[in-house]
Amino acid sequence: MATDVQPATSGGRNSISSVTEVKERLGQFRYLADEGLATAAYLALGLERPLLLEGENGVGKTEIAKALSGLLGRELIRLQCYEGIDTSQALYDWHYGRQLLAVRGAGDGGAENVFTRDYLLTRPLLDALEKGDRAVLLIDEIDRADDEFEAFLLELLSDFAVTIPEVGRIEAFSRPLVVLTSNRTRDLHNALRRRCLYYWVEHPDTEREFQILRLRAPEVPEPLAREVAAAVRRVRGLGLGNPPGVGESIDWANALHMLGVSTLSPETAAATLSALVKDVDDQRVVRDRIADVLPTAP
Template sequence: MITEQGIKDFLRSSGYIADSAIATAVFLALRMEKPILIEGPPGVGKTGLAKALSSSLDFPLVRLQCYEGIDEGKALYDWEYGKQLLYTQLLRTQLDNYLSVSADLREAVERLAAEESMFFSMNFLVQRPILRSFLSEKRSLLLIDEIDRSGDEFEALLLECLSDFQVSVPELGVIEAKRKPLVILTSNGTRMISDALRRRCLYLYIGYPDLDREVAIVRARFPQICEELAHQMVSFLRKARELNMRKPPSVSETLDWANVLTIMNASKLTREMLDNSVGVIAKHQADLQMVKDLAVQELR
């Protein structure tokens, strides 16, 4: 029996500190077998959640990175024309023998048509991520990353897959999922996702974590950083987030910075240290100056 607390502990074991909203969403997704749509600013651990879940629940991760112009040939399935042609070439003599029995052309065509399904079978089907995760023997985790980068057409394509966990292949019929995968969709909100897709998913918004959780995240990843330093750097970054920067530092920046500070062997945050490592936090020229100005106020 899975519980929310159990999920939190599971995730903690793979280095992901979840709050109760995240745990609830994951819990429901597992019980109700519904996809989760995760939105939030970049770098707060949307994809990280999927990875942590896959490793802690031991679901193999099947990842589909969306981009503009992605279509069913890249996401669901494709026919392997080359292989089909190769087989017809190799089987030519057998085919000749097989067809030579028939009296006239009409009969030959009928005989060939009877064997048609041979060339449109699973043998010649290339499984793309979604179909692969549906056909996986073990329950898998399907991560559809950055869905907002794809077009409307692709979103519409997902509707059938996500609500019924099935893929229609015209030549084969409907292929149903052997084990319904846990589906996680992430979006950075650069485009509005349609309501139809939203309705089929549970919705989880991951914002910036609160102070304690962020400190816990840093400590979980970098145990060698002492509590005080973690606290200091996290509260500094939280102030930086309020600065109206073009690219506010996110949790991933916090972790990068923590990494840098461990390498620099820091025990306390100083201005000099910040000046040396400011490029980890700020990724725009204007932001760089803002962070430095903040450091003048905050740090000694």
Template structure:
């Protein structure tokens, strides 16, 4: 499938049309990944929008989003394929010579996300989410897929994608990924947005919130992230907070209402206490 965008600026504009406001650097990295058929590795803190760009790209490109959520202990039976044991058993029972029945063929494979994406090729966006949660062995297993867009199944042989899917990998950097995997990808660190871009995001994602309140929320969240919390709020929490303030009829953000509604923004008791103690820094008297 041909690369549909002539420049990073066009891609950034088109992403905005589906509700994702990318900065110039992320638009460039994504543009290159599409043009070079290379996987895109996105690292950053929780809540900065790494997963959302894969969803936005799938919508923008008209492709299926195939998501593999990684976790500790994930293996090929959850990620690549498994055998349809019920069909295999029926085939063996129905065969005149059970010993000769070949039930380890492609007909008996159950496709999991990685195999689904390879078979779909450029009709899919493959999101490998939170790869840092998986172990080293699973990361090593991905190398063939990311190098050649192919995998080898011992009983079946090598399966090659008819055309490369767009692959987006995300990591919250709870552990370092290996250099062998990094070398196969284009890379971008996704930061929290500054106050102005967060305001723009709020205007797109929470259009019901008045402009003045959205700007106050964006500024307050920006200052909160500078307090050194254990878990800084992400963009999703910022949107939730703005929506909550609007729901209770707030027109102007005050220290009292900010402290009272922190449950929509801060999801850790120690962080809530710290923000409450420093609420005069979060919501200056001019807000």
């Protein structure tokens, strides 16, 4: 059972005793996790394994890492992946300006060694290795990186150590909590998946979306929040190219409230689509199907 696993903590400072506690404490940081996600996060802590989260854009994968860092009282270190990212952006680089000044300052009296730890610029991965269980490392949108970087990352996550030729081996004395996210724009290698615990993050159902709106947009009246949650659920069912995420749902509710809207109508829904749907073709689809989105529409 999950409750038999005792998560690793920083000297007992961040002890988590159960899946229920993870779920409740995530709620304190304004993240409503379902049972499956709370269990995956709990096990990632207890087993000291990276947590791979996949799902569509806007389902809240990045927010999970932010909430976990708050829950655990750890620093959030974020590595945003992109095509062409390499170790100089992700792991370390050299402070060339300082190196040049040191070489010039040495003059003819002998060259100073400028490839030491003092001249190293720490990037997110190395920073997380050195901070260990004082950190939550978020590797965001790993699917945007290329195969070579994924292979490098696989090696690093296997040992939580790296060798810098000029400095030597740097190994984490304790492991950070690692959260990887993927929008599944490409398939990740099975070798990386096997290193991780895995969870597919779904869009919330209507009731949970309503609860999220009450938590993240508390000034929005409850009846309007319920209407927004139900309408967003229907919008996502229209087969859009870019269905709205939870963030857009919150934006839409806030926009409607700002305009003094107390109940949704076809006119107000169509007029405020800029807050909910961020693609012109998708907006046309929603406007054409407004009767499906709002059952009360004539």
